[in-house]
Amino acid sequence: MAMQAAGTDRPATIHDIAALCGVAASTVSRALSTPDRVNIRTRERIQAAAAELNYLPNSQAKALSSGRTGAVGVLVPDITNPFYFDLIRGTQLQLKAAGYTQLLVDTEESDEVEASTLEQLRKTADGVIVAASRLTDDALLAAAGKAPLVTINRDVAGVPAVIIDTPSATSQALDHLISLGHTRVAYIAGPLTSQSSERRWTALSEAAQDRGVEVRSLGPFAPKTQSGAAAADAAVHSGVTACIAFNDLIAIGMLQRLRERGIRVPEEMSIVGCDDIFGADFCNPPLTTMASPIEQAGRVAVSMLLAKLNPLAGGGIRTRSVMPTHLTVRGSTAAAPAPSTAP
Amino acid sequence: MAMQAAGTDRPATIHDIAALCGVAASTVSRALSTPDRVNIRTRERIQAAAAELNYLPNSQAKALSSGRTGAVGVLVPDITNPFYFDLIRGTQLQLKAAGYTQLLVDTEESDEVEASTLEQLRKTADGVIVAASRLTDDALLAAAGKAPLVTINRDVAGVPAVIIDTPSATSQALDHLISLGHTRVAYIAGPLTSQSSERRWTALSEAAQDRGVEVRSLGPFAPKTQSGAAAADAAVHSGVTACIAFNDLIAIGMLQRLRERGIRVPEEMSIVGCDDIFGADFCNPPLTTMASPIEQAGRVAVSMLLAKLNPLAGGGIRTRSVMPTHLTVRGSTAAAPAPSTAP
DNA sequence: TTGAAAGCGCTAACAT
């Protein structure tokens, strides 16, 4: 279809185009990157030649000389956690739309992997989006000082962030449980290094105090279905009638364990999850959980990052964006059992 | 902690190291990339200086001069399909272990996106792994001719591939259903462009002929839970007592729809899925499905690709690898209903 | 508006 530079099969460069048009390579470069700084007629000749030769710019070379790589790193703690699917899709779509490439990295829930990835990305990427960071505040702040960075679900002063407002949804969840007659509720905590988990617990215990009900924190537990068994056992042992879990993964694991133990949900124990991940609607029983526009959160994070990278806009750069969350009630919550089993 | 080149804050280069050690830049390059071609004492000095200066090689520059990028593209049709989670994790782990970076791209089930991505990756990546390609055989073969490429679940002569042997598992599934007394079975087909779906249907219809039972193909359906409703309706209408679905996504969607319609699974309709994705074990009822070592498939694909990239080994390069699959029986299949509802 | 020339940081012959 397209002609190739005489006799060769290697991809065309700006020099091939320059030769074909009888202009200098630098003119080609300009015609392609800053079209308005070149005579319209030569520009058109060049663009035609580029198309003809099937020219594709070499991003490595571009990066080397310009300092910009056209790539953005996206760090998630666990790529197999369904919570991140939509987030990843959101960032990917928005990045692609802006002509950026997404570098997705699974940091394996490890602060060390996260830190070294961040370091290595300073060369490779123009900026980075970090979801659910396991780093300390100081480390994150330092990283944000060295490269454009936006966090998701991690609030550190001075670091732009997209926050999914699960803490307030947690209070909604508590109200829901109270309205069903529950008075003893457990919070099933996530990893110690998860700020989300901490913030939810804070919100929850404050709300509980306001409402005069008892909540206790159990855990920490790893955010995986496998942790659900231990969490369920701990919950049963603690004598609560309802649990609010750090996330749906744990909640679903609890559902499985309770079923194994013959403890009926929601009759004997109510469970609330968080995130509304894939599976929350078809597990057994379907999970009451807190939902939010995750894909949109990814898009917003990208927008915030790109705003920093291309500070062309007149308006100030938004530095913090809160995504709303709401409770989605399904079959895993119901009226509290009569207090016959009380100690 | 580490000293920086006098007065500056920009990342150290091999020139900084060279200056510090009083050697040429090329010696530094060698000491770092091919340590055995340099005097052990100078090498150690250089390595010490590199550590001291906190040196990090610039992969762009490396790529530009060496032609190798150190990156491998991984293309999947839909990043939110849980089937790909473990695959992606497998490729990521294996690539990282070999010092490569993974470029993950969601091709959105589109052959055009896939083709253009492939083209753009020729510059950006040293090779590419394509899962469940939506391209034609010719296009795929052409792509494989231009760059090192390994497919997953796509068998084209001349293109290295990792094949997950679901076709044979499909026969197992049929035998399972037959042993439960089913005689009318439907295959719920996936996308027309999916070779996997085609191969499963072929295997299934041959097996059915052997066993003297009736199977029919319904569809095609998009590989998403939302397609399950239409698939379930079609299955019920067709009068079969059991279905083998293209994948678990569709199967789970069918489960939901049948439940809505008040059709009991497995009493009135048995369902078999494929892939054993996240959720297959906790849906309601738990799904009988075909499982295989997906993460390992990803690792194998990477190994095959890297073998092509670094043809140092003596042995021949394996060009086709088949991953075993087995049936995992859960609650969604049971004895066929008495043929009272027959037309 | 365009061209010439100097790199970006690194690798890879080619000398020594």
Add this chain to the structure above:
DNA sequence: ATGTTAGCGCTTTCAA
């Protein structure tokens, strides 16, 4: 074993 010298393909001064 090490230094010298060219580039890789592009952007970006600086002149013209």
